[in-house]
Amino acid sequence: MKTEPARSISNSSAAVLAIDLGSTRLKGAWVQADGRMGQVLATDSPVRIPRQTPEGVWQAVCHLLFRLLQHPEAPSSILALSLTGLTRTHVFLDRNGQAADQLVLWDDPYGESCAAQVAAAYGVSDTLRFGAFHPLARLLQWTQDQAHAPRAMLELKDWLNFRLTGELATDAVVYGRLWSDTVAVPQILERLGMAATVIPSPRAADTLLGQVRAAPAAGLAALTGVPVTVSSFDTWCATLGMGAIHEGGLYDISGTSEAMGAFHAQPRHPRGAVCLRWTRDLWHIGGPCQTGLGTLAWFARGFLDTDDPAATLAAARQSTASEPPLCLPYISGERMPWWDASLSASFHGVRESHTRCDFARAVVEGLALAHRLALDEIGLRTSDATIHMGGGGCSLPDWCQMRADAFARPILVDENPESALAGAALAATVALGYHPTLTAAQHAVRQRSRSILPDPARSRYLEGRLAGFSSLLHKTLSA
Template identity: 30%
Template sequence: MADVVLAVDLGTTSTKVIAVDRDAGVVASAEHGYPMRTTPSGEATHDPVQVWSAALEALREVGALGLRVRALSLTGAMHTLLGLDSAGVPVTPSVSWADNRAVDEVNRLRGTPDGAFLHRRTGTPIHTMSPLVKLAWFTGRGVTAHTWCGLKDYVTRLLTGHLVTEHSSGSATGLMDLHTLAWHPDALAFAGITPEELPPLHAPTDSFPLTCDIPGIPLGTPVVLGGGDGPMANLGVGAVAPGVAAVSLGTSGALRVVRDRPAVDPLGRVFCYAVADGLWVLGGAVSNGGVVAQWAAETFRTDVETLLAEAALVPAGAAGVIALPYLLGERAPWWDPDARSALIGVRREHGRAEIARALIEGVAQQLALVLDAVRSVAEVHSVRVTGGAFRSDLWAGVLASALGLDLELAEDSEGSGVGAGLLGWHALGELPDLAAAASLIKPTKTIRPDDAAQRLYAARRPAVERLYQSLHDLGY
């Protein structure tokens, strides 16, 4: 019977419960899914009761295995928002980061001195993903709630009876002052709410006793508040030392590096979110990752594996085709929910292989632009990577060449889930600090850049910026 921390990872399409031992090993896991409601108007929401039911079922499944559960530790998708009544019952759906309905609220702030000030103070870019503008969207339409919170906060309340949030998730709301670790009055004024309508803020390592009856998990077990999936993913791949970035690449992607004080870059291209123990991640998320290959496969009526195999035979540079892969708008470094995709340089001789290669190179170039922005604030000399896209040698090789850095592939370790588990062990006092926790994660493979491809991508990258700006100026 193993001693474990159960990491509860509330994702966009499913909740995973991962049993993590003291050495960062994954002992067991369970996963239960749920739908996300999307509409042409830009809605992207979850039913919070369905998410709770999935989490409870996954906890029961792992709890039945007879493990010695030392603690639960929570993580989940950032930027979620829902309203509760005075009894803690949802009065709105849970709005996802992907919800794009608050475009008018973004346009009121984006590019203004007030917007730049709030980005600097809260660390969250002005974008439809941000709960700041989602709240303004709700309150501007007369929607009220006793308390507004994140989806993870709602689950925490059902597990412990306490409705609280922590600095990691709070720093991704656009409402928390990075320097005072308190709700920011100017952000609250824009959102149209008061501090009393938000949960109290706590440290990510704080915990409350379990009060929900789950077979196999004793009542009173500590429930560690944890943090957002991005910061926890850095811990989960072992990227908390200065200069070591983490890249995750699945349907979407992100690049983040840890530092010991909060900041954003002067041009407002990166976010800044809390991890724990005075550490912060700087970086940027891109909305388009593996989704571009899925879209191309559907468009060309083939499967992703076949298309990637064909694209791998095309030399670097995609035979002259350049892609701006903004199928879902774009986040870093543009933070433009209305950004549109483009294929430039297509000729009759080009086919699906060249177009697919160009799309993959476009995603890698976007992450390289994020790296350039991060480097204006913090050093980056190595990269740990995780995510389903790295099962493909093409994705891995193109990204290594675009970043111009060796990629150290972390164990297929569930990223943010393992990070939350390690944070739980740290909160229990079993790991002295986050550096000791991160040292338990060992890379299993190194992907090196191709010199010729690296030079080609670096030479093209300024053109990618100009092409985006030209399309933006045309209203695309």
């Protein structure tokens, strides 16, 4: 079979239009086929609005697309449109293909009461990972609440792709959350009383879904006929954009919430981790945490009169306590590795001498310890691999150093702060044939990263704190 040569990537008058719908910000940029990114346009994420509807999100995305089309950097030729964004955010469709309800967001424990039913459909008794945040638990809960099943349940990104192209599909990485090595997904759905089509068929992230339909919205006529990439959620795109997808690769994506994982040639199933086929050759072991920079912002709002995570880090630097409080930082439950929506935040070992800055330090250390313990729990910190770090947290030096110290591993910080946008664009270049594989796409982009080494003394200090943190957490989990 003859292999087609890769297309030229030297045309600067053509670019991919990439969109990243995050939990805090909605961002977009023009990205050339060689990975060079133009100015990033951003606005508040529409999902921050309480009881937001899918239609409200659509309007916000269309407005950003219009701004990008009008921007001075807009190219004369649009290679493709590629969307990414937050995952475990679901849209239910009615029989006419319209959104039938408000969004179910990533942090909503909706479906928690259906854990036992979903686990039984998989033929297992352990309900861990099958309750709150599991797609089928949400699907079953919605069906019970409405007394009928939806036509389909889609991730928000896939619903936006549907609005653009008219094509119903689930990206294959997300579909892998439903995977079982003993029972097929259609059979699981049948056991739950659902039609197999309620979860649209999977499509690979680095393929084309279809083309933008005529006049998708006012002011967007220029997008008519533009190819749309299947793409995948922000974590997948970010690992691609930072060049972390390789055998033994270990990553930490630091945003409103944290995502951590590693890549292996064979599937592994440590308890509490998500095992997904990430590419045709590699499996991802890891998952999303509920905690992250959003937790720092929570402390800043409550105690520092701002919602800037950097303010919490600055306050923590002022702490002079020889032994600050220990903080369990779970303000909205936790996903990997505990999958417990009922976990809450708490401070322990509080003394009269402790100040607001000491509490800020406790939160910062608590997050680092929580994520270190998560890696230990699922066996990902046993290798000596450098950790690729991406996301908004890369712009906060104290946060990066704290993670290097807590993980006791070098941190390789991605200098591109928008690795998810870069990855979404790279997926499009593979789909269009500019790169033959995702691996080639990563090699083609010059990865300029800086290494942050752990401070041995700080690593020893945090290692000593870890035992107390772990003991408190497990007492809470067993209560």
